[in-house]
Every structure is written in structure tokens, then in C-alpha cells.
Amino acid sequence: MGQLGSRVGLYDAATVRVSATGTIQVMTGAHSHGQGHETVFAQVVADKLGIAEAAVEIVHGDTSKIPFGMGSYGSRSLAVCGSAMDRALDKIIAKGKKIAAHMLEAAEGDITFENGSFSVTGTDKAKSFGEIAFSAYVPHNYPLETLEPGLEETAFYDPNNFTYPAGAYLCEVEIDPDTGKVTICSFTCADDFGNVMNPMVVEGQVHGGVAQGIGQALVEHTAYDENGQLLTASYMDYAMPRADDLPFYQVDHSCVTPCSHNPLGVKGCGEAGAIGSPPAVVNAVIDALHRAGMDHVDHIDMPLTPARVWAAMQA
């Protein structure tokens, strides 16, 4: 990001600590407050190392334990912190190969790591990930002169570009002609988020984002009177979207164009729902009014409350 002119490194960081028994703690700079990092990050680690997800613990949020990171925002956690984690895992594997080469009496360049196993290419000589981890911490047969014990690595990753997710959002509304009340009948989102590590978590991100966006489009409003007095100081006047304001969503991410510049090929998905939904809702309302012959309405300020829509219809 520094290269793009941000003048700071918008990196993130991860430390991967393998224990003597082969279980793993990953300390991440990004914080999870409901996004599901604990699930998805563990999945990425488990996939890459060929071990069980249950053996991976994601540690976040405690600044006395984690490396200094930039945090969760801008739909960046997996793309940036996940990539840092991937880089740290590369270092773990590289060190594992050195240990395996010694144990298997082969050249480091001849070691392949696949499905949780270090093997001498083209032979059946192999050591499991757990055996390597054990050897790193109980270094009997170990090249102590040239290699430090332990299996723990940190990586900082500063992306050299943004990720570019793309999507299309379709909203269908009905407007009560007598009251101006907008009801959302259906809502469909299609997004290309690059590689999708966990479809359910990604859908959840989109659902939450769309709910937030519909709230913005239809109800949420911070209003002041002419003297600067806040009129929406409690939930009696500040409307939050509630479950019955929202439809069931159709979410699709069948179009996968992997990101070309991060190791996971992932793109941001956290903000897509909240970005795509307000214009979809507002355009649907304007379109519905046009279809009903009210061509003069081509703009209504959000939120599209019944009172505002009705007023626009009268104009």
C-alpha cells in the first residue's frame, strides 16, 4: 500500500507458533468481533498444513499476546492478515524442510511438503508434520550448529494493491400507494470475492451488510433540528432495521476470479453488502414509481421512510 502512495505500510502481521505436539496457535494482528476469523483463519492454516482444524487456535485481540497489526477494517482481514499468516506458514514449512532434510538424510531441496507430510521426493521416506514439530522442540537428532530449535514464525504482509471484488445486487420492492411504505419483496446478491474460503461465513458477511444497507436506505437517520438539537437521541426515534424489515436473501458467489496479487487469491467481502444494497433499494423504489406513472420522481433522499416516499409521490 505504501507503494500506492498511502505513505504508510498498511500491513498486517501473524505469528504462527507450533507446539511440540504439533498443535498450533496463530496470533493475528486482525481482530474478530463477529466476522468469523476463528473459523476461517483456522481453516486456511489447516488446509495449508494438512492437519485438523481442531489443532489450530486463533488468538486475537489481546495486545499482550499478538503482534502489532493494523486491525480489521476495509474488508481486509483475510486478504491482508490472512496473507501474513500464509507467509508465516511458508516460513514454518521452509524450516520444517530443513529439519526433515536432516532427519531423512537428504538434501533440503529434495524435500517435498504435502498433505501434512515431509518426504524425500520420489521415495517413500517421510516424516509427519507432528514428528517434525516434536523434533524441533526435543532436538536429539538435530543440526543444532546450523539450525535453531523451535518452530515459530512471524510474517508481516503489506499488500501491493487493493483487492477488487465486484458484484451485482438486485432488489424488488412494493410501495403501498396510499401510505408510501416500501416493502422489500426479494433481494439477490451476486459477488465475485475471488477464492471463497468458507461459503457460509461469506454469506453471513453479505447478509449482515445487506441488512445494514437496507437500514440505511429505508429507516436509519440521525436528525437535528435547526438549533442543532439531536432529534434521534433514542431508539424511540432512531430506527434500526429489524428482522421483519428484511426479506430472505439470495446470495451467490459462483463467479470466482482469484485475486492476482495475494497468496490466497481472496478479495474483501465484508463491506460488499452494505455498499451494494442502498443504491439497489433506492433504484428499485424510483423504478417502481416510474412504472406507476410517476416519472417526475427521480430522486428521494435516504432514508426512504413512508413519509418521504409519500411526499415525493404527491409532488
Added chain:
Amino acid sequence: MYNFEFAKAKTIADAVKALSSGDAQALGGGQTLLPTMKQRLAAPTTLVSLNAIPEMIGVCVNDAGEVCIGGATTHATVAREAAAHYPALAALASHIGDPAVRNRGTIGGSLANNDPSACYPAAALGSGAVIKTNARDIAADDYFLGMFTTALDEGEIITEVRFPVPQKANYQKFVQPASRFALVGVYVAKYAGGVRVAVTGAASDGVFRWAEAEAALSADFAATALDALAVPGNDMIADLHGSADYRAHLVKVMTKRAVAAAA
């Protein structure tokens, strides 16, 4: 919240006595009063709870066929127990607030408070109910005196509300998007002697009867009977959630819908 004393009355007489001393105030479900105290907008020295007075709780039908509801009966109980006797009233109660509010809030508290956006005032005025207190009977027509203002005297408590049961009735509530109180609520009830139409949420003086609509509907109980009528916007509330004209318009729309649903 400031400190206060708490008294739990077992009889109406006990409650009246407890309320006569100092700066005491009746406590129904606390859904309005407790938030007000937390915001330090009210600071009674004593709260007298009415929730443990058996004679003030429950729904029954008297010999005159009226539905009688104890003043400390919760909205949830009315929704459940009045359904067989007065469905429109039970339906109204079942849409007040959320389950937590309905399980605490009481009819007496709602009518005593007379929030200009509350639902029960429309039912009481629309049904020509009688509000019984520890001291007297007050006809609904004489009871509502303006926003948050009623005919109740200091320390007077609503012990029961009597609803004559109409032939047909319906309540239509157009909700304010945030609070989900009535932005406009219209209660229409057809009795042998005529139709009553009570409107809540709309007017700055609180619940009111729409006389022209009552006359038109008494002659012809059909939504189309209202076509030629309009409510003037002068006395309507105008706020963030709707202009005076919008509310006036909604009064007619909701009245028509109530008639259509009742007919």
C-alpha cells in the same frame, strides 16, 4: 435513578391510602414510568405497585355484556383473554410494543399516561368505554383532556375499564418506524346506535373522535362512504416521522382500512 420507597398494595384501599402520602406515584407495568425515572424526569419518593391487587387484574364479561378489564391487567393478558369476547380489542393489545412490554405494561398505565401515540386511548374512546376509578366512573368522552393529560385527579387510580362490545370493530395502526407506536392509529367500532371513530397518534391534542366520519359511516358502513371526507392538517402533529399533511392523509387511509377490515 434517585432512591425511592416501594410499596406493594394488596387492595385498592391500601393503594389509595399509600398514594395519599407525600410524593407517591402509582406503578403499573413501569414501561413508561421507570424509563422516565431513569432519565430523572420524574422522582417520586414512593412507588405504589398495583400489580398485586387481585381485584384489579383480569378480563371478564358483566351482566350487561360489557368486557371489564382490571386496571392492572397486562396487554398480554388482554390479548389472550379478551380474544373471545372482543377480538378487535384483543388484537390491538397484541400489537402494543413487543412481548416484554406486553407482559409488563397495563391498560391502566397506558390510559393514565395518555401518550398521544398510544393504542389503548383509541380503543377506549372508540368503544365509548367507561373508566372506573377508586372514586368514580368517567366516560371516555370526558376522560382524555389532551396530550398526556386526563381527567384523573392526583392519587386517583384506574381500577377497571368497561368496554361495550360493538357489532363490528377494527383497529388499524400505521407504525412510526422507530418506536412502532402509532404514527396514526384508527379505531372504528359499529354499535347499534351508531359508529364511533377514534384517532390516535395524529393530533397534537392526543386521541380524538372524527365526527364527520362517524356520521358518514353511521349512514353507510362502507369505506367508500369516506371518499368525500378529508381531515384538515391544522391540528396534526408534525415531526421527523411525518408532516401534518401526511398524518391527516393517513387518518383517512387507516379509517378506510379499518372499516374494510371490520365490515
